């Protein structure tokens with residue numbers, strides 16, 4: 503009884519066989535079939551090869567979510583050169599809460615404002631890249647991917663000894679601020695704390711020495727990542743007037759960057775308006791304080807940039823699709839073409855039964871054929 507069941511089960515499984523064996527003698531190979539097979543295998547190899555490149559490729563996925571982290575501090579990285587002597591200028595931050603932020607992380611270094619020839623070349627290249635970035639946004643993806651490989655975007659040191667006096671001041675370093683909107687500024691005189699904000703000691707500085715021409719070599723927020731270009735990097739402004747106010751309005755977007763080489767919590771920013779540079783002239787009704795003002799605001803949305811890759815299983819599925827698909831498609835096409843040729847060439851002989859092999863054995867075949875064809879014509 504059990505043996506019978508086993509046999510039944512075996513038979514059942516046998517029935518399910520989708521690959522029935524055809525005896526070798528029934529298999530016929532033809533030249534056309536061979537050609538089609540060669541073509542099919544070539545196509546398979548080519549497509550599989552290209553598919554492999556698709557599999558190797560990665561892309562950036564952008565996601566947005568609300569930034570819930572409001573307790574941490576925001577780091578501002580600065581490297582700005584102002585065309586004034588260091589003892590005359592002061593840089594600091596005032597945030598919405600009107601608390602003055604300690605700016606101990608900033609260094610003041612006397613330099614020459616004019617760039618050396620090599621630095622000038624570097625600066626020009628940087629501006630070219632910035633222009634391209636503004637036009638082609640997909641370039642940002644490439645930059646993100648190559649973050650770690652990227653050359654540092656800092657200005658190279660001078661290759662010559664400056665002959666001019668050190669009439670400019672390079673302010674560089676970092677500041678930690680609260681994650682609220684604020685105002686980073688560089689104006690005349692050092693800042694002194696004041697119960698309601700702070701004041702700059704400007705009375706001792708002659709107006710003739712005011713010159714807020716400046717060059718921003720680096721301005722970024724959050725973790726500093728070499729290779730990332732920020733929108734204001736390379737900005738250079740020369741003012742023809744002593745009393746000028748430069749303003750930048752900056753919106754900071756927290757960004758979580760996760761590529762195969764680096765994962766970092768950083769911040770991108772966009773500069774919304776820069777056309778507000780104006781000359782301060784109290785007599786003409788244009789009031790204000792000369793200096794460089796960067797008003798920043800922090801977006802409550804966070805961008806998550808993740809580098810993605812086709813998973814291996816998907817690659818395998820697609821590979822199977824290519825191989826199986828080409829195999830069955832070419833098979834179908836082959837038989838379809840064969841059928842069409844049969845129909846076109848042999849239309850008039852349809853119904854004619856000419857067993858070739860018979861002629862070998864039987865001499866009467868020839869006498870039979872005319873009869874049959876006559877029948878077919880009726």
Ligand SMILES: *[C@@H]1O[C@H](CO)[C@@H](O)[C@H](O)[C@H]1NC(C)=O
Pocket residue numbers: 585615616712713714715740741742743744
């Ligand atoms: C400020 O300095 C720059 C660079 O040295 C110079 O080109 C510009 O003429 C100066 N502006 C004034 C008002 O002196």
